[in-house]
Amino acid sequence: MNRHSLAVGPLLVLAMLTPARHAAAQTPAPRPGPSPTQPIDEQYSKKIREYTTETFFLSTLVDYLPASKTVPTPSVVLGDIAGAPNKLPYSKEVYAYMRLLAKASPRVKVFSIGTTEEGREMIAVAVASEALMGKLEANKAALAKLADPRTIGMNDAEAARIAAEAAPVYYITGTIHSPEAGAPTALMELAYRLAVDESPYIKNIRDHLITLITPIVEVDGRDRVVDLFKWHMAHPNDTWPSLIYWGHYVAHDNNRDAMGLTLKLSQNVLNTYVDWKAQVIHDLHESVPYLYDNTIGDGPYNAWLDPLVTNEWQMIGWNNVQEMTRMGMPGVFAFGNFDTWSPGYLMFMAATHNGISRLYETFGNGGSAETLERTLSPGETSRTWYRQNPPLPRVKWSLRNNNNYEQTGLLVSLSYIASNRELILRNFYEKSKRSILKAKTEGPAAYVLSGDTRRPGTQAELLRVLQKQHVEIARATGAFTVSLPARRGAAVRQSGGADSAAARQSGSGAETTRSFPAGSYIVRMDQPYSRIADALLDYQYWAPNDPQRTPYDDTGWTFPEGFGVEAVRVTDTKVLDVPVEKLTGEVHAPGGVSGQGEVVAISHNGDNALATLRYRFKDADMQAAEEPFEAAGHKFGRGSFLIRGVPAAELDKATKELGLTGYALAAAPSVKTHPLRAARVAILHTWQGTQTEGWYRQAFDLLKLPYDYISVQDVAATPDLKAKWDVILFPPAGGSAQSIVTGMPMWRNPLPWKNTPETPNIGTWAQTEDMRPGLGWDGLRNLQSFVSRGGVLIGVANTAGFAVQYGLTSGVSVNQAGQSRVVGSLLRSRLVDESSPIAYGVIDSLAVMSDDGESFSINSTLGGRGGSRFGEQSGRPTGRGTASDPDVVQGRPALDPRFELPPRPSVEQWQLPPISDEQLRNPLGVIPPAQRPRAVLRFAAQRDLLVSGLLSGGGELADRPVVVDAPRDQGHVVLFTINPIYRGTTVGSYFLVFNTILNFDNLNAGRKLDVR
Ligand SMILES: [Zn+2]
DSSP, X not given: OHHHHHHHHHHHHHHHHHHHHHOTTOOXXXXXXXXXXXXXXXXXXXXXXXXXXXXXXXXXXXXXXXXOSSSOOTHHHHSSOTTOTTOOOOHHHHHHHHHHHHHXXXXXXXXXXXXXXXXXXXXXXXXXXXXXXXXXXXXXXXXXXXXXXXXXXXXXXXXXXXHHHOOOEEEEEOOSSTTSOOHHHXXXXXXXXXXXXXXXXXXXHHXXXXXXXXXXXXXXXXXXXXXXXXXXXXXXXXXOOOXXXXXSXXXXXXXXXXXXXXXXXXXXXXXXXXXXXXXXXXXXXXXXXXXXXXXXXXXXXXXXXXXXXXHHHHHHHHHHHHHHHHTTOSSXXXXXXXXXXXXXXTTHHHHTTTSEEEEEEEOOOTTOXXXXXXXXXXXXXXXXXXXXXXXXXXXXXXXXXXXXXXXXXXXXXXXXXXXXXXXXXXXXXXXXHHHHHTTTTTSOOEEEEOTTOSOHHHHHHHHHHXXXXXXXXXXXXXXXXXXXXXXXXXXXXXXXXXXXXXXXXXXXXXXXXXXXXXXXXXXXXXXXXXXXXXXXXXXXXXXXXXSOOSOSSOSOOOHHHHHTOOOEEEOOGGGGGSOEEEOOSOOOOOOEEEXXXXXXXXXXXXOTHHHHHXXXXXXXXEEEESSOEEETTEEEOTTXXXXXXXXXXXXXXXXXXXXXXXXXXXXXXXXXEEEOOOOOEEEEEOSSOXXXXXXXXXXXXXXXXXXXXXXXXXXHTOSOGGGTOSEEEEOOOXXXXXXXXXXXXXXXXXXXXXXXXXXXXXXXXXXXXXXXXXXXXXXXXXXXXXXXXXXXEEEETHHHHHHHHTTSSSSEEEEOOTTOEESSEEEEXXXXXXXXXXXXXXXXXXXXXESSOXXXXXXXXXXXXXXXXXXXXXXXXXXXXXXXXXXXXXXXXXXXXXXXXXXXXXXXXXXXXXXXXXXXXXXXXXXXXXXXXXXXXXXXXXXXXXXXXXXXXXXXXXXXXXXXXEEETTEEEEEESSOSSOTTTOGGGHHHHHHHHHTTTOTTTTOOOOOO
């Protein structure tokens, strides 16, 4: 902690003093407290005091509620005040109140901002003075000029004039994490206060600032957590189920989607933020006592942000601590256990779009609205340099306390921004301007995605992510050439190099040039939202000796690498002079079928739309070519699709839609083929963790790949799994292998997860009378029999470990990273066996997501492969002569050559060790060749291993297999230690899973068996 006390301490004193002095036209912050002339709602205020457990958990900002004759308080909907014990409102109650407020007050408006995956509405509530509300559009137009300084010719004087007059927009987002359930009631009351309170403190906010509130970000999860809480209240003596599903797909990870923008809530919040030209996103969480303003967090800071914003974090955050400390509220602090590196958090949408990201952790009661006695750990209550007034070791804690902290912190923040609005708007303009100047100052000038890519569909998918981020994309109208800088050392990579041999070969050190064809995409950095594009397309490097020892989340995310698409970082500013057309619609890969003939060939390039096509025509005859071939003047890779029996017009339409290019052939090529099946797939989940598997369901749904969603309990109850499914995909489930089998403890009462009148918001797609039972021995036996009879089981990370530990595979063991360290990094892989159908269309040198550096070892005999290979030493033993001389035993004739061991071939980590004569004498432990594991993909050599993020060491994982096909009787268990389908960011590795599915009954294709 020393480095921070020295580095941050003196700075923060300056930060608190300077902004107030320098702001040109600021309003001094009035003193908090009620207006002397406005009546108080005595009854409501009395309840506030009653439900607050200690007087010091109140502030002068929230210890009263002003009365209004016309505007209803939250009690009209809640039947009690906001934060009352045991009152947790559903989304419809929260929305109903916000709309009542809007009806009663001209200072409030409610906007619908989209829907969730399950069709629930998301809203944004704007609160400001009548005068500001009357000119919302004009104010937005003014802010738009600051947001895009190109529109005013980068005129600083004009910007200063606008900054002096416009009102900033402060966007507050509540309860993205459903069990952190307190924000909606705090925000209902906050909206009332902002609309009604005539005190100078609130009036200053209302007159100079537009407060925008999305009271519930994860609406689907909100309604479910309220269901569970009501169930708990109705069954007070029972243990209660945990919230196994928050959103439709993911739980806590909904706050990791600000890069990929795959979830509706991310898209809706970003669109609202950008549409309103807001300056701040302030996201409310509840897992740390009592208020941790984690905006400031800890290093390392995200390297793509303008330092102006990281300074703003300090300014606003420390002011927050200072003011709440002044009000006597304990446990308010700013620095702490959160590094500000990954831009995946919801709040970061503001930081990466020239605004200010902010986040509070207040203290909640874990999805309950009860008042509870809470005991804190010594680590939470210790006094330290950044927490001089720490939380108390043991107190009664109420929802009202939480709401007091949330509202007080927010009001202090709103007041600060209102009073320093001109500074904030000038900074907003400055950051936007510097994002445009970036192309010519720090660079790069642009990223170029070549028009001649092998993978146009995946390239378009990557570009669409940028478009969702409101990044402008241009397309070159002619061919062009740029110079690429000299490289330092062979290890320096070109982005997305996996797609391009040309880019790799030019790594010699001298400056080179690169030519791109017409139609190439250019992501120019002279645009307002260049920073998010740069942050996603660039590489991340987390130094192994970084003082931050516990990265909060993934350390690397380079999108072109994860997608397996090349994006060339161009610093040559000539690229900005290339004639382009600006794209207006969504980027879409070209497609369609050309030529005439019965058989249509589509090259397997790993574009995920190929899997969609297979299922769209699920009864059509589709074959996979087992070898590359040429036809109709085109080259087709291994695994390419040969399609028969789909009407030409239909196939043409589908391939156009999907961005796939087909060639109709007069005759089928004479290449060996096997059927590509529209296999029957089940995605399997436990009742203990569905977070990570949610990303799989989402990918399948977005690609329109059908599946049944089943639980370990369904497997236990289905003896003949093979009758229903061909492939069971078991994505990472969390927990140990043993817990997959045993489930939860069976003591106490059943834990239902069911759609009932009592819990109407629990989805019907996954239900059980009792969440406790796991797979059990019946389930294990059914899975074994499923695989033995020709089924394919796919295990990933801990479910792969489960399959290995419970003997579903032979000759595979799992290695931890040992002394090496990997924390959510992209690592380089290499194809081991290109002829395996699992590898069809997958590029060599693909970057893969490794959570912690886990890898496999494979062996031809039972048991693990261990550290030293077959227990033998390499090199000669200590003895006479030089290192290359033979040893000589004294007093014995020189060794006859017939007694010497034949030289052993060297065996790489990804190869099966050969079987020795000794092992064959009684070969019980020798796995028959056809049942031995087959490595498909491995980690690259140590020197090539790191693509993006943190890698320390690497020797223990280098070269080791990461995707293994383990045959078992008639079927296969396909194992992954990497996560191929993750947060919408690893699109380049999805097809490893899809290939396994489509080729489930031909996975042995191309396999060369060991001779013995
Ligand atoms: Zn949270």
